Amino acid sequence: MQDRKIALLGHGVVGSGVMEVLTKNHDSIAKKAGFPIEVKYILDLRDFPELPYHDRFVKDFNVILNDPEISVVVEVLGGLHPAYDFTKAALLAGKSVVTSNKEVVATCGAELVNLARQQGQSYLFEASVGGGIPIIRPLHQCLAANQLDEICGILNGTTNYILTRMMKAGLGFDDALAEAQQKSYAERDPSADIEGVDACRKICILAALAFGRHIYPQHVHTEGITKLTLADTNYAEEHGYAVKLLGRAVRQGDGAVYAVVAPFLVSHDNPLSNVEDVFNGILVKGDAIGDVMFYGRGAGKLPTASAVVADVIDIVKNEAHHKQMLWEDSGENLVSDYTAMTYRFYLRVQGADRREELERTFGGECDTVGGDLALITRPMREADFRSAAAAFSPLGVIRVLDD
Amino acid sequence: MQDRKIALLGHGVVGSGVMEVLTKNHDSIAKKAGFPIEVKYILDLRDFPELPYHDRFVKDFNVILNDPEISVVVEVLGGLHPAYDFTKAALLAGKSVVTSNKEVVATCGAELVNLARQQGQSYLFEASVGGGIPIIRPLHQCLAANQLDEICGILNGTTNYILTRMMKAGLGFDDALAEAQQKSYAERDPSADIEGVDACRKICILAALAFGRHIYPQHVHTEGITKLTLADTNYAEEHGYAVKLLGRAVRQGDGAVYAVVAPFLVSHDNPLSNVEDVFNGILVKGDAIGDVMFYGRGAGKLPTASAVVADVIDIVKNEAHHKQMLWEDSGENLVSDYTAMTYRFYLRVQGADRREELERTFGGECDTVGGDLALITRPMREADFRSAAAAFSPLGVIRVLDD
Numbered sequence: 062m063q064d065r066k067i068a069l070l071g072h073g074v075v076g077s078g079v080m081e082v083l084t085k086n087h088d089s090i091a092k093k094a095g096f097p098i099e100v101k102y103i104l105d106l107r108d109f110p111e112l113p114y115h116d117r118f119v120k121d122f123n124v125i126l127n128d129p130e131i132s133v134v135v136e137v138l139g140g141l142h143p144a145y146d147f148t149k150a151a152l153l154a155g156k157s158v159v160t161s162n163k164e165v166v167a168t169c170g171a172e173l174v175n176l177a178r179q180q181g182q183s184y185l186f187e188a189s190v191g192g193g194i195p196i197i198r199p200l201h202q203c204l205a206a207n208q209l210d211e212i213c214g215i216l217n218g219t220t221n222y223i224l225t226r227m228m229k230a231g232l233g234f235d236d237a238l239a240e241a242q243q244k245s246y247a248e249r250d251p252s253a254d255i256e257g258v259d260a261c262r263k264i265c266i267l268a269a270l271a272f273g274r275h276i277y278p279q280h281v282h283t284e285g286i287t288k289l290t291l292a293d294t295n296y297a298e299e300h301g302y303a304v305k306l307l308g309r310a311v312r313q314g315d316g317a318v319y320a321v322v323a324p325f326l327v328s329h330d331n332p333l334s335n336v337e338d339v340f341n342g343i344l345v346k347g348d349a350i351g352d353v354m355f356y357g358r359g360a361g362k363l364p365t366a367s368a369v370v371a372d373v374i375d376i377v378k379n380e381a382h383h384k385q386m387l388w389e390d391s392g393e394n395l396v397s398d399y400t401a402m403t404y405r406f407y408l409r410v411q412g413a414d415r416r417e418e419l420e421r422t423f424g425g426e427c428d429t430v431g432g433d434l435a436l437i438t439r440p441m442r443e444a445d446f447r448s449a450a451a452a453f454s455p456l457g458v459i460r461v462l463d464d
Numbered sequence: 465m466q467d468r469k470i471a472l473l474g475h476g477v478v479g480s481g482v483m484e485v486l487t488k489n490h491d492s493i494a495k496k497a498g499f500p501i502e503v504k505y506i507l508d509l510r511d512f513p514e515l516p517y518h519d520r521f522v523k524d525f526n527v528i529l530n531d532p533e534i535s536v537v538v539e540v541l542g543g544l545h546p547a548y549d550f551t552k553a554a555l556l557a558g559k560s561v562v563t564s565n566k567e568v569v570a571t572c573g574a575e576l577v578n579l580a581r582q583q584g585q586s587y588l589f590e591a592s593v594g595g596g597i598p599i600i601r602p603l604h605q606c607l608a609a610n611q612l613d614e615i616c617g618i619l620n621g622t623t624n625y626i627l628t629r630m631m632k633a634g635l636g637f638d639d640a641l642a643e644a645q646q647k648s649y650a651e652r653d654p655s656a657d658i659e660g661v662d663a664c665r666k667i668c669i670l671a672a673l674a675f676g677r678h679i680y681p682q683h684v685h686t687e688g689i690t691k692l693t694l695a696d697t698n699y700a701e702e703h704g705y706a707v708k709l710l711g712r713a714v715r716q717g718d719g720a721v722y723a724v725v726a727p728f729l730v731s732h733d734n735p736l737s738n739v740e741d742v743f744n745g746i747l748v749k750g751d752a753i754g755d756v757m758f759y760g761r762g763a764g765k766l767p768t769a770s771a772v773v774a775d776v777i778d779i780v781k782n783e784a785h786h787k788q789m790l791w792e793d794s795g796e797n798l799v800s801d802y803t804a805m806t807y808r809f810y811l812r813v814q815g816a817d818r819r820e821e822l823e824r825t826f827g828g829e830c831d832t833v834g835g836d837l838a839l840i841t842r843p844m845r846e847a848d849f850r851s852a853a854a855a856f857s858p859l860g861v862i863r864v865l866d867d
Contacts, residue, residue: 202777352760371609382782
C-alpha cells in the first residue's frame with residue numbers, strides 16, 4: 062500500500078500535535094484513510110535537532126511547492142501572512158490544503174474555497190472553529206437537509222474561563238484574567254480573546270457555512286468582556302442567568318444576516334448557560350432539526366491536531382473526488398444593521414435616585430446593586446434602547462438572549 | 465440538470481417528514497446534492513388519497529426493486545421484517561439504502577454494511593441514533609484521527625423526560641410515564657423505551673462505529689428505569705446528582721468492549737446531567753480530542769427526517785464513489801463481563817437498624833431516606849458489590865458515573 066506524503070507548515074503547538082497524533086494513531090489512521098500518511102516535510106524557521114524527525118525540517122517553502130509527491134499541505138502557521146500566500150500557492154500548484162488558521166479562513170475563506178474548487182482540490186478547516194469539536198463538517202453535511210436559521214455559540218475558551226471564574230469564584234475581571242494567564246489559558250497579550258476578535262473570526266466562518274456567503278469580520282459588531290464587573294455578573298447569577306461571550310448569526314427575512322459578538326445574559330434553561338471553564342458550545346438552529354448543540358474543548362494542542370488530521374484523512378480517502386464547500390463572496394450589505402435587532406437589555410446605572418424614571422422608561426423592575434440600580438428592560442429595538450439609555454449614562458449594558 | 469429518483473419505504477411519521485423536508489427545502493437540497501431529488505415511489509399498504517403526491521404510492525416492493533431509475537431506497541418502515549429483507553434486496557439490486565431503523569442496524573448492521581461495500585453502494589443510518597443530532601458521521605469522519613475510548617449517552621428521550629419529571633416535579637414513575645404518554649412522548653406500549661431496549665440498540669450502533677466491530681444487543685446488560693422510585697431520585701437530587709438512563713460503551717485493554725444500559729447517578733459537573741426533558745446528549749471520549757458532547761432532540765418527525773435526507777444528499781452528491789463504513793462482525797466474546805467493571809454504587813436498604821454494618825461493608829455514610837437507609841459505596845467491582853449487597857436485600861441500586 063503506497064503511502065501518501067504530506068507537508069506541515071509550522072511546528073508550533075498545533076503542528077507538533079499533528080505529528081503526535083499521526084505517529085500515535087498511525088495504523089488506525091492508515092486503515093481509515095486507505096493509505097498510510099507520512100509527513101515528508103515540516104516547514105519551520107527553527108531547528109529541532111532533538112526530535113526523532115529532525116531531518117524532515119526545511120526552511121524554504123518552494124521545496125514543498127515543487128515536490129509533486131506532496132498532495133496535501135497542512136498550514137498551521139497562524140497569522141495572515143505568509144499563511145495565506147503559501148495556501149494560495151499550494152492550491153495553484155494542485156495541492157489540497159488543511160488549516161486550523163481562523164484568521165486566514167475568516168478573512169479569505171471565500172477566495173480560497175473557490176480557488177480550491179477551480180483547481181479540483183480541497184480547502185478544509187475543521188480545526189479553525191471549536192478546536193476538536195466536529196462543527197464544520199456537521200454544518201456542511203449532516204445538517205444539509207435544513208435551512209439553518211441561527212448559530213449561537215461560546216466560541217472562545219479563554220473568555221469563558223474568565224467569565225466562569227467571575228460567576229463561580231467571585232473573582233474580578235483582572236484577577237480572573239491573571240489566573241487564566243497563569244494556567245496558560247490566556248496569552249500574555251490577551252487582547253484578541255478578551256476583545257472578542259477571536260470569537261468574531263469564528264462566527265464569521267460558521268455563518269459563511271450556514272448561509273453560504275462570506276461574512277467579513279470588519280462588518281460584525283464586536284464587543285469584548287473587558288467592561289464587565291462583578292456587579293454585573295452577581296446580578297446575573299442572582300436572577301438565574303449566566304454571562305457568556307457569544308458569537309451570534311441569524312438569518313434575516315430579506316436575505317441579510319444579523320451578526321454580532323458580545324456578552325449576553327443566558328438563562329439557565331438554555332444549554333449554553335451550562336458550558337463552563339474553557340469549554341466551547343455551539344448551538345445551531347435549523348428549520349427541521351430544531352436546536353442542536355456541539356460541546357467540547359475549543360482549543361488545545363491535541364483536540365485541534367485531531368481535527369486537522371481528520372481533514373487530512375478525508376482528503377486522502379477521497380482523493381479521486383475532492384470535497385468542496387459552497388461559499389460565495391459577498392459585498393458590503395450582507396450584514397444587517399445590528400441596532401435594528403430587538404432584545405431585552407440588562408442596564409445598570411449609577412446611584413439609586415432614578416428608580417421610577419428607569420422603570421417608566423424601560424419597563425421591568427429595578428434592583429439595588431451595590432449603591433446603584435439595575436433592571437432588565439422589556440424587549441426593545443437596540444437603537445431605541447441605546448437612545449433612551451444614553452440619558453442615564455449606563456455603567457453596564459448586556460443583551461439578554463431570549464428564544 | 466437531471467434529477468435523481470428515490471423511493472420511500474413507509475409513510476408513517478418519519479416518512480411523511482422526509483416528504484415534507486424534501487418538498488420544503490427542495491431547491492437548497494438540489495444545490496447541495498448537485499441534482500434535484502424526486503421521490504418516485506412511496507411504499508405503503510395504506511392509501512392517502514388526500515395527499516398531493518397520492519399517485520406515487522405503490523404496494524408492491526418489486527416495482528421499486530425492478531426500476532433501474534431508482535438509485536436510493538429510504539427505509540423508514542420500522543421493525544425488523546420486512547425492513548431487513550427489503551434493505552438486503554435493494555443493496556443486491558445495486559441501490560444504496562438510507563434508514564432510520566435502529567432495530568435493523570443494531571441487529572444486522574455488520575452484514576448490511578459489508579453487503580453495501582461488496583455492491584459498491586452505501587448503507588447509511590445517521591437517523592438511527594439521536595434523531596437529528598449529527599453523531600454517526602462525526603463518529604465516522606470527524607473523530608477519525610482519534611482512538612475512541614468511550615461513548616456514554618442519554619439515548620432515549622422518553623425515559624429522559626420521565627426522569628426529568630421525577631427529579632424536577634416530584635412525580636412518581638407511573639405519573640411521569642402517564643404524563644409522557646399524554647404528551648405523545650411515550651407510546652401506549654412504552655416497554656421498549658422504559659426497559660432500555662431502545663437505548664440498547666443505539667449504544668450498540670455507536671459502539672460498533674467507535675470500535676469497528678458489531679456489538680449485538682443481546683450481549684449488552686440492559687436495565688430500564690421501572691424500578692426507580694422517588695426515594696432514589698430525591699436522594700440523588702439532594703446529593704448533587706441527576707439520575708439518567710445511560711448507554712455506556714468503553715474500550716477495554718484486552719480488545720474487548722464493556723457495554724451496559726442502566727440508570728446512573730450523574731454528577732452535576734458532567735455535561736450529561738444538564739440534558740433534560742426529551743433531549744438526548746452523547747458524550748464521546750477520544751485520546752486526542754478529550755470529551756465532546758452532541759446535544760439535541762433525539763426523536764421527532766422533522767429532526768429524524770432531516771437526518772435521513774442528509775444521508776440521501778450525501779449519496780447523491782457522491783454517487784461516483786459511495787461512502788462506506790468500517791464495521792466487522794464479531795463473535796460471542798467481544799462484550800466483556802459487565803460485573804468486572806468498578807463503580808461506586810448507590811444502595812438503599814429497608815429499615816434503619818443496619819447502619820453500622822452497611823458503612824463497614826461498603827464505606828461511605830448512611831443517610832435516612834423515608835424510614836430506610838441509603839449510601840454511596842466506595843469504588844467496588846460490580847461482582848463484589850452484588851455479592852455483598854445481597855445480604856441486605858436492596859430496595860434500590862444505581863451505579864455512579866465517575867470520570
